[in-house]
Amino acid sequence: MKPALPEDAVAYGESARGRLERLGGVEFGLRAEADRELRKDAGAALADLGMLELDVRDDLDQFLAAAALCRVAGALCVPWPVVEDLVRTDGQWLALIDPAGPRVDHGDLHGEWVGAALDGAAYRLVIGALPHPAKLGPFLVPATLGEPAEQVSADDVARHLVLGAWRILGGLEAALGQVVEHVKARKQFGQALAQFQVVRFGIADASVALRGLDELARFTAWRLHAAEPAQRSADAVALRLHAVDAARAVLRTCHQMLGAIGFCDEHDVSVIDRHLQPLLREPCSGESLALRLVPAVRSGAFETLFS
Amino acid sequence: MDYDLGADADALRQRLRDLIHAHVPADFLGACTDDPADLELCNAFCRTLAEQGLLCLAWPEEYGGGGGDVWHQTIVREEMWAHHEPRGPQYMGVNWVGPALMRHGTDAQRAKHLPPIAAGEVIWCQGFSEPEAGSDLASLRTRAVADGDGWVVTGQKVWTSYALMAQWCVLATCTDPDAPSDRRITLFLVRMDSPGIEVRPIPSMLGPHHLNEVFIDGLRVSREDVLGEVGAGWTVMRDALAYERVGIARYARCESLMQRLLEVLDDDGRWEALAPALHARWVRALVDLRVARLLAYRAVGDSSGVDPAAAAVARIVTTTCDQNVAEVLVDAAGPDALDAGADALLHGAIDDHWRYAQAATVASGTIEVQRMLVSRSVLGSSR
Numbered sequence: 217m218k219p220a221l222p223e224d225a226v227a228y229g230e231s232a233r234g235r236l237e238r239l240g241g242v243e244f245g246l247r248a249e250a251d252r253e254l255r256k257d258a259g260a261a262l263a264d265l266g267m268l269e270l271d272v273r274d275d276l277d278q279f280l281a282a283a284a285l286c287r288v289a290g291a292l293c294v295p296w297p298v299v300e301d302l303v304r305t306d307g308q309w310l311a312l313i314d315p316a317g318p319r320v321d322h323g324d325l326h327g328e329w330v331g332a333a334l335d336g337a338a339y340r341l342v343i344g345a346l347p348h349p350a351k352l353g354p355f356l357v358p359a360t361l362g363e364p365a366e367q368v369s370a371d372d373v374a375r376h377l378v379l380g381a382w383r384i385l386g387g388l389e390a391a392l393g394q395v396v397e398h399v400k401a402r403k404q405f406g407q408a409l410a411q412f413q414v415v416r417f418g419i420a421d422a423s424v425a426l427r428g429l430d431e432l433a434r435f436t437a438w439r440l441h442a443a444e445p446a447q448r449s450a451d452a453v454a455l456r457l458h459a460v461d462a463a464r465a466v467l468r469t470c471h472q473m474l475g476a477i478g479f480c481d482e483h484d485v486s487v488i489d490r491h492l493q494p495l496l497r498e499p500c501s502g503e504s505l506a507l508r509l510v511p512a513v514r515s516g517a518f519e520t521l522f523s
Numbered sequence: 524m525d526y527d528l529g530a531d532a533d534a535l536r537q538r539l540r541d542l543i544h545a546h547v548p549a550d551f552l553g554a555c556t557d558d559p560a561d562l563e564l565c566n567a568f569c570r571t572l573a574e575q576g577l578l579c580l581a582w583p584e585e586y587g588g589g590g591g592d593v594w595h596q597t598i599v600r601e602e603m604w605a606h607h608e609p610r611g612p613q614y615m616g617v618n619w620v621g622p623a624l625m626r627h628g629t630d631a632q633r634a635k636h637l638p639p640i641a642a643g644e645v646i647w648c649q650g651f652s653e654p655e656a657g658s659d660l661a662s663l664r665t666r667a668v669a670d671g672d673g674w675v676v677t678g679q680k681v682w683t684s685y686a687l688m689a690q691w692c693v694l695a696t697c698t699d700p701d702a703p704s705d706r707r708i709t710l711f712l713v714r715m716d717s718p719g720i721e722v723r724p725i726p727s728m729l730g731p732h733h734l735n736e737v738f739i740d741g742l743r744v745s746r747e748d749v750l751g752e753v754g755a756g757w758t759v760m761r762d763a764l765a766y767e768r769v770g771i772a773r774y775a776r777c778e779s780l781m782q783r784l785l786e787v788l789d790d791d792g793r794w795e796a797l798a799p800a801l802h803a804r805w806v807r808a809l810v811d812l813r814v815a816r817l818l819a820y821r822a823v824g825d826s827s828g829v830d831p832a833a834a835a836v837a838r839i840v841t842t843t844c845d846q847n848v849a850e851v852l853v854d855a856a857g858p859d860a861l862d863a864g865a866d867a868l869l870h871g872a873i874d875d876h877w878r879y880a881q882a883a884t885v886a887s888g889t890i891e892v893q894r895m896l897v898s899r900s901v902l903g904s905s906r
Contacts (some may be wrong), residue, residue: 416898
């Protein structure tokens with residue numbers, strides 16, 4: 217039992233953070249909304265970091281390095297489809313989609329996309345015209361289903377869901393970190409917000425939610441390399457569901473603690489929240505993810521101490 | 524990175540389940556019932572565990588333990604709590620009284636008290652809470668006044684679980700009301716049948732034996748009864764509470780009950796008929812339980828001891844899970860969940876779980892105290 221991340225993955229994450237902070241951090245992600253060409257600089261920085269050499273289908277160490285990169289990408293709102301790029305096949309990026317209405321984050325960045333439903337049914341995607349600029353998911357682009365493509369493996373769907381959860385985790389950690397600094401510094405009624413018990417309890421609950429998500433993210437990454445196929449798929453859905461639920465609670469706390477400044481784009485939390493939305497809504501809602509797990513509960517594929 | 528509990532983990536888990544199956548009836552709901560036979564069963568089962576080296580599996584061999592590691596003890600904790608704790612109140616002696624004696628006790632105290640705990644022959648209770656000192660334990664008022672070679676203790680404890688069953692008590696007293704709060708308390712190891720101790724049970728929704736009042740009037744204690752140093756009781760208590768907060772694997776019973784109810788509902792054809800919203804709640808509860816288990820592992824796996832903040836995080840998640848699962852079970856079972864007794868659904872285990880779960884966020888330090896510990900680790904002190 218060793219729940220600590222391997223030193224190599226930690227070091228890689230720190231290296232990635234340094235490089236992507238030099239690119240401009242969250243503010244760079246914000247600027248890319250207005251100048252979408254900037255995203256190519258993010259792609260170049262990720263290439264510098266060796267992202268293209270990471271093989272998420274290989275061993276646990278490589279997967280954890282990829283997870284660390286996704287975590288940093290979430291924290292810094294890196295304007296690049298990092299997960300979709302990491303799970304690419306034959307040069308085609310892989311998006312998880314709702315076939316009834318496909319949308320692809322950063323779909324306009326690349327010529328060839330494969331879209332897969334959660335059951336692995338896959339299609340070549342025809343990327344549509346850029347939509348009216350949106351606040352939530354500013355890089356989402358509509359797509360239509362093209363020719364059927366080769367079935368995407370359940371493990372690739374699982375990897376996609378899990379790496380997406382690591383990106384969510386990174387975003388939430390960054391958001392809460394900002395809020396912690398805010399409540400320690402901001403004074404009202406003659407004392408720091410952090411002195412008020414209602415604030416302290418709110419921060420405590422959000423911290424507990426994040427520590428839980430962190431543990432589950434590590435465990436699930438390990439399970440992808442240690443469990444049976446049906447268990448791997450169930451575990452990935454469970455992690456993504458938990459990430460979506462944690463995001464709802466943690467981001468609500470963040471906004472409430474920050475007050476009006478948290479809604480402003482000059483504050484990272486506004487950008488983090490908006491940029492995370494595609495991961496929280498696509499390829500389906502948290503409720504749909506929960507219902508997808510029901511058969512796995514009944515069959516025992518979602519493993520408990522007594523299943 | 525590896526979450527495997529060890530090569531022999533599955534075998535140990537199966538061995539424990541086989542023992543429980545052989546010695547504990549299916550309708551057993553714990554020692555805290557009106558039937559004295561349930562306590563007798565627990566005491567006999569503890570002796571059986573002890574004979575097989577399983578009761579104190581993670582204790583050092585020199586103290587009668589099995590020399591196992593923290594993960595062996597974790598598996599024992601999970602299997603026992605999942606099966607309604609057939610060790611009865613003795614889990615407390617194993618989980619924290621024994622370790623506290625090893626760490627803070629004298630050689631004589633260790634020689635006197637550890638062998639009976641390891642043999643499954645003694646029940647301990649903890650005399651901490653008082654009418655005016657619940658979450659704020661450091662302000663307790665039970666006074667130990669120096670008298671000759673020892674002290675005379677007068678005061679009152681409340682909410683004391685298993686007080687009528689216990690032979691021994693770790694009694695927290697104030698020995699110096701003028702000292703700083705972390706130097707006021709001294710712990711004494713006292714026999715529950717000592718002159719000057721009277722126990723009165725408190726009827727409650729939790730069932731018998733969970734809550735008692737303990738009145739102390741003129742109890743004589745000696746220097747040999749002090750656990751740790753005079754005035755240093757708070758240090759021992761803080762250690763003990765950290766262990767206690769991760770000492771009950773509530774998530775394991777929740778997973779067990781959910782699996783048992785799922786199988787019943789599936790056999791009856793009712794599982795598929797549950798509303799989608801209830802299915803979704805069920806799934807989320809199971810995912811949350813996995814998180815609770817992982818956080819408990821994180822808290823107990825730190826080789827430097829139980830970090831209070833990590834224990835608090837685990838405690839918050841596992842206790843809120845406990846209460847959420849109670850609601851999910853009752854809603855999924857329908858009106859049958861309100862039935863009690865051996866003929867009820869799951870032999871009344873759902874009713875039993877719901878009632879006990881109400882205390883989950885109060886016992887062993889309220890959830891508010893846990894939030895204070897977590898917020899202190901994130902934000903620093905509030906003062």
